[in-house]
Amino acid sequence: MPSWGEVLNELRNAENPLDVMRRKYLQTMHKYTGRNIITYYSAFIQKPGIEGTGIDDNDKNAFMQAVCGLDRSKGLDLILHTPGGGIAATESIVYYLKKLFGNDIRVFVPQMAMSAGTMIALSSKQIVMGKQSNLGPIDPQFGGMSCAAIIEEFEEAVKDVTDNPAAAKVWSPIIGKYHPTFIGDCKKAIDWSETIVKEWLIENMFAEYKDKKQRANKVLRTLSSHNKTFSHSRHIHVDELKALGLDIIELEGLDDRSIDDCKDLQDCVLTLHHSYMQTISSSDAVKIIENHNGEAMIMAKKRRS
Numbered sequence: 001m002p003s004w005g006e007v008l009n010e011l012r013n014a015e016n017p018l019d020v021m022r023r024k025y026l027q028t029m030h031k032y033t034g035r036n037i038i039t040y041y042s043a044f045i046q047k048p049g050i051e052g053t054g055i056d057d058n059d060k061n062a063f064m065q066a067v068c069g070l071d072r073s074k075g076l077d078l079i080l081h082t083p084g085g086g087i088a089a090t091e092s093i094v095y096y097l098k099k100l101f102g103n104d105i106r107v108f109v110p111q112m113a114m115s116a117g118t119m120i121a122l123s124s125k126q127i128v129m130g131k132q133s134n135l136g137p138i139d140p141q142f143g144g145m146s147c148a149a150i151i152e153e154f155e156e157a158v159k160d161v162t163d164n165p166a167a168a169k170v171w172s173p174i175i176g177k178y179h180p181t182f183i184g185d186c187k188k189a190i191d192w193s194e195t196i197v198k199e200w201l202i203e204n205m206f207a208e209y210k211d212k213k214q215r216a217n218k219v220l221r222t223l224s225s226h227n228k229t230f231s232h233s234r235h236i237h238v239d240e241l242k243a244l245g246l247d248i249i250e251l252e253g254l255d256d257r258s259i260d261d262c263k264d265l266q267d268c269v270l271t272l273h274h275s276y277m278q279t280i281s282s283s284d285a286v287k288i289i290e291n292h293n294g295e296a297m298i299m300a301k302k303r304r305s
Contacts, residue, residue: 018279023294025275028260029268030292035077036070036101037292038063039272043280043301044083045112052286052299055085055116059093062289062297067100070291075104078124079272084115087140087189091196094123103204108251109133110273115141115232118223119193122246123200130251130266134235138197138223140189141232147186148226154183194224205247215245 022039030037044053076097084090097105107113107124114136121127121135129135140147157171198216206212222228222244229236241248255265262268279285283300290296 018275018282019294019296022272022275022279022288022290025261025268025272026290026292026294028262029077029272032255032257032259032262032265032268033077035075035106036072037077037079038066039079039276039288039290040082041079041276041280041288042082043286046277046280047286047301050286050301052301054083055089055093055120057086057089057092058299059089059287059289060096062287062299063093063096065295065297066289066291067097068295069293072100075106076101077106077108078120079108079110079269080113080117080120081109081111081273081276082113082117082120084117084119084136087116087119087193087196090116090119094120094196094200098123103207105204108269109135110251110269112136112235119197119200122197122219122223123204125204126247126249127241128249128251128254128269129238129241130270131238133251134237135223135241136236137226137229137232137234138193139226139229139232140186140193142182142186142189146226146232147189148224150178150186151183151190152226154178190224194220197224206245219244219246 026037026039040059042053043050047053078097103125105124106126106128107121108128109121110130110133112134113121114134115138118135118138122138127135142150154175157167157175160167161171198213198220201216201219202212206215209215223236226232238248238250251266251269253264253266257264262271276288279288285298286301287299288296290298
């Protein structure tokens, strides 16, 4: 029989049941599709306001670990659940993944991929979504404020003061909160996000169309327009995205083969999604990036001492 110390070591070395559960279903989906699987999950719903749930430069390290040892000829299915994050980090991650897998990347959105998460989805060849899934507007934000709304407000102030100089007393404290380069920074952020997303759409999802530029412009006119989407938190569903011309594949009925614990591909994806939701709800994890071989980087919420 083991000693006290040996029992303690056995407990310490035992696999976390949450990890075992996720990796079981990751392997099942990999077996089902025959493609590489990488999941990117954020705790932004379960842990609102917690630092570290957004897309940032540290994610590159996690993706570097996740792609290590994968057969890149099998393409990539990226399962994405994120509120978005920094444009620079997003651009860099997309560049990195495209260098490794080319255009053979599908993005699965079981629930939500908002803002910069939508930008990542738009870089893929296909987006797979269910009836419950959402993408969001891609208009950039500064400090939680819409860049487009800030420019709109500034232009309204200029017009109002030009027409009625006395209105300057009303507008002065509002516009005074902007630092000298703020409006210019907002305009550049909008141009930046629109430029890279248009390039991604033309190079991949719309590559086979003769009117690829027009198709990309149609997407941008809606998804990057604060006036058309009304709010950066707007949840945009499958039908509206299809109407924009995006290659959206509906998860329901996509593949009805039965394998192991999955009766069809929808069952594979949603069971995997639920396993990540359970992990995030039952642990300190704020972000998980993991591949089908179980290679993972799990960022955790810091405990208070």
